[in-house]
Amino acid sequence: MAGQGKRVLSVWFPRLPLDRFRRRNDPRIGGAFAIIARFGNAWRLTHPNDVAIGTGLTPGLPVADARSICPDLLTEPGDPTREAELLRALRRWADRLSPRVALDPPDGLLLDITGCAHLFGGETGMAAHARQGFHDLQIETRMGIADTGKAAWALARYGSDRVGMAPPGGTLECLRPLPVAALGLPTDVVADLRRTGVRTIGQLRAIRSSELLRRFGPEPAQGLDRALGHVPDPITPQVADPVYAACMTLPDPIGLIDDLVRVLERLGDSVCGRLQAVRKGARRYHLTIRCVDTGNHLRTVGFAEPVHDTAALLQQFRHALETLTVEFGADRFRLVADDVEPVQSRQRRFDGFDRGNRGGQSGDDGVDVAEIVSTLGNRLGFDRIRQWLPGDSHLPEREFTSVEAVQCARLPVWKRSPRRRPIRLYTNPECLRMLEPGRPPRTFEWRRRQYEIASAEGPERLASEWWREGVRPPRDYWRIQTTTGLRLWLLTYPGPRRSDWYVAGRFP
Amino acid sequence: MGDSADVFAVIVASRLSGPVIWVGDRNAVDSLAPMALQEFIDPARMILTGCTTRKEILWASEQAMRTHGMSCVIVELHDGLTLRDSRRLQLAAGNSGCTGIILIAGRAHTSAAQTRWECVASPEEEDAKGREAGDREAGDRGARDRKTMGWEWRCTKNRQGELGVWRLQWLGGEDGRAGKARAVRLVSASAA
Numbered sequence: 001m002a003g004q005g006k007r008v009l010s011v012w013f014p015r016l017p018l019d020r021f022r023r024r025n026d027p028r029i030g031g032a033f034a035i036i037a038r039f040g041n042a043w044r045l046t047h048p049n050d051v052a053i054g055t056g057l058t059p060g061l062p063v064a065d066a067r068s069i070c071p072d073l074l075t076e077p078g079d080p081t082r083e084a085e086l087l088r089a090l091r092r093w094a095d096r097l098s099p100r101v102a103l104d105p106p107d108g109l110l111l112d113i114t115g116c117a118h119l120f121g122g123e124t125g126m127a128a129h130a131r132q133g134f135h136d137l138q139i140e141t142r143m144g145i146a147d148t149g150k151a152a153w154a155l156a157r158y159g160s161d162r163v164g165m166a167p168p169g170g171t172l173e174c175l176r177p178l179p180v181a182a183l184g185l186p187t188d189v190v191a192d193l194r195r196t197g198v199r200t201i202g203q204l205r206a207i208r209s210s211e212l213l214r215r216f217g218p219e220p221a222q223g224l225d226r227a228l229g230h231v232p233d234p235i236t237p238q239v240a241d242p243v244y245a246a247c248m249t250l251p252d253p254i255g256l257i258d259d260l261v262r263v264l265e266r267l268g269d270s271v272c273g274r275l276q277a278v279r280k281g282a283r284r285y286h287l288t289i290r291c292v293d294t295g296n297h298l299r300t301v302g303f304a305e306p307v308h309d310t311a312a313l314l315q316q317f318r319h320a321l322e323t324l325t326v327e328f329g330a331d332r333f334r335l336v337a338d339d340v341e342p343v344q345s346r347q348r349r350f351d352g353f354d355r356g357n358r359g360g361q362s363g364d365d366g367v368d369v370a371e372i373v374s375t376l377g378n379r380l381g382f383d384r385i386r387q388w389l390p391g392d393s394h395l396p397e398r399e400f401t402s403v404e405a406v407q408c409a410r411l412p413v414w415k416r417s418p419r420r421r422p423i424r425l426y427t428n429p430e431c432l433r434m435l436e437p438g439r440p441p442r443t444f445e446w447r448r449r450q451y452e453i454a455s456a457e458g459p460e461r462l463a464s465e466w467w468r469e470g471v472r473p474p475r476d477y478w479r480i481q482t483t484t485g486l487r488l489w490l491l492t493y494p495g496p497r498r499s500d501w502y503v504a505g506r507f508p
Numbered sequence: 509m510g511d512s513a514d515v516f517a518v519i520v521a522s523r524l525s526g527p528v529i530w531v532g533d534r535n536a537v538d539s540l541a542p543m544a545l546q547e548f549i550d551p552a553r554m555i556l557t558g559c560t561t562r563k564e565i566l567w568a569s570e571q572a573m574r575t576h577g578m579s580c581v582i583v584e585l586h587d588g589l590t591l592r593d594s595r596r597l598q599l600a601a602g603n604s605g606c607t608g609i610i611l612i613a614g615r616a617h618t619s620a621a622q623t624r625w626e627c628v629a630s631p632e633e634e635d636a637k638g639r640e641a642g643d644r645e646a647g648d649r650g651a652r653d654r655k656t657m658g659w660e661w662r663c664t665k666n667r668q669g670e671l672g673v674w675r676l677q678w679l680g681g682e683d684g685r686a687g688k689a690r691a692v693r694l695v696s697a698s699a700a
Contacts, residue, residue: 380559388556399543454631484629485658507544
């Protein structure tokens with residue numbers, strides 16, 4: 001028999017999405033609250049809380065029905081990404097129980113606890129320890145311990161106790177009363193089995209496997225074999241995402257800027273050293289400073305490219321440290337590297353810096369450009385440092401988009417525009433005052449100055465893109481030249497009614 | 509200064525190689541449109557910095573000018589710099605060797621700048637020969653392309669040289685990137 005002597009602990013977090021809100025002290029969790037998800041065209045409850053269950057709501061109920069049963073119900077759509085993140089964090093925590101921990105998405109963990117349980121005073125002690133630990137993290141758990149992963153999984157989810165335990169070799173006896181769905185079979189197979197009167201695993205076990213294969217396909221027999229350990233069911237432990245962080249606690253609080261910088265330098269050396277060893281860099285660094293009187297302060301700096309250089313770190317953090325008010329001193333510091341990416345080192349040119357790289361076709365930024373983007377971005381906000389990307393449209397305002405320069409990994413390639421477009425494009429066209437009517441107006445006032453038209457070209461009629469929502473009326477653009485030499489782009493809306501004229505842009 | 513100052517800045521920047529940082533008020537920077545700029549310069553070279561206050565603009569432009577490898581920094585301001593601010597920027601730019609251009613929409617104060625230019629658009633001129641050719645060819649579209657943009661650049665202050673007025677015409681860069689360079693033609697110059 002495969003997996004002799006092996007013991008597996010399966011942890012199920014039945015309310016992981018709800019626990020995520022509980023951990024954030026969300027005020028809504030006190031009342032009737034439920035996590036919902038979209039199935040086909042309907043939103044359904046997936047995780048109602050105790051108050052909601054008390055009013056008669058069950059998982060799987062459509063939200064509209066639930067609202068009519070319980071009008072006070074508050075809901076929130078589930079967020080699989082964040083839940084997966086929380087699960088990975090719990091996986092890290094579970095490292096203390098066993099060296100082999102595997103994720104069991106979406107809401108469980110599988111731990112190979114062979115030879116580990118005695119460290120916690122036996123399996124009962126270990127389960128109690130784990131339960132208490134997760135309880136302290138405000139996570140609700142159910143557990144199962146058995147010889148195989150499948151059986152432990154079934155006990156955790158379908159067992160009657162909060163910790164279902166199958167003694168070594170007694171897996172079958174424990175699984176007997178459980179429903180067939182505990183084998184993790186597809187729903188249609190479960191429904192087929194139920195129609196023929198097979199409800200529990202014990203009943204399923206009584207049928208010959210050749211009969212099962214013929215009637216219900218391979219799944220039930222395979223599931224049974226894996227649960228009972230006739231077929232190997234290995235646990236594949238994943239390596240936890242490495243955390244690049246360093247922490248320093250001082251016996252006495254410090255407050256001078258030079259001292260803070262020295263502390264940051266040491267933390268930075270430690271974190272950057274580890275990053276350098278694996279040739280990685282981080283695009284963001286978080287520094288948590290605990291002041292003795294005012295608690296934790298978080299400062300974050302970002303970089304335009306992954307960095308593992310303490311000097312660059314210090315340079316970017318200097319402003320953040322200078323703006324921090326430390327009255328009675330700070331005694332605990334923690335530096336965390338975030339958004340860790342591989343670093344590609346590039347050979348510099350002989351003259352020290354790679355000058356015309358940015359204009360060329362190669363598509364990589366000069367080192368100094370990344371530096372200035374980080375410097376500006378950390379002070380002003382990275383959303384303010386932008387770059388253009390070409391768009392594909394005939395509408396002037398959609399011919400290009402702007403993205404954060406930090407996110408612009410490759411330089412865009414521009415092709416010539418077939419149309420003449422203004423150098424300044426006013427997002428909200430400015431209304432002008434017509435002095436002498438005409439098409440376009442012969443004399444007009446704009447920005448408190450009077451202009452007379454010398455020549456005009458147009459109209460260039462642009463219809464809105466019909467394949468997009470919110471169809472807007474077509475627009476007529478005129479290219480005009482005033483007598484002073486100023487070239488403007490006038491806009492009006494064609495139609496039977498006389499409409500106003502706007503200045504949409506200015507030509508070079 | 510002047511209403512076509514941005515064109516002056518872009519043409520100067522296009523003569524240099526390397527990245528160009530445009531610092532200015534958020535609204536002003538947002539109104540820049542790359543479709544027209546690409547006639548003069550590759551828009552991929554530009555990095556836009558939108559600021560909200562004058563203090564931020566000055567800080568950002570000083571940081572940008574200090575950076576090694578920055579070829580050109582274009583600063584858009586409403587009123588001109590004071591002597592002290594402009595001297596700061598000049599020192600920053602002098603150390604790194606980058607060109608700083610300050611576009612002023614309102615009043616220009618006394619500053620430490622090397623030169624001051626006033627740029628206005630001059631009426632479009634049609635090349636007589638081109639016009640006829642255009643008529644014969646395809647009519648309207650051809651004729652429109654024959655028209656050349658023109659500007660008048662007036663140097664109103666120059667600490668190391670003479671003042672003057674230049675009138676320029678854009679020869680265009682039909683195949684700007686590959687073959688013919690984007691060129692301007694000096695139409696006439698007169699010393700003031």
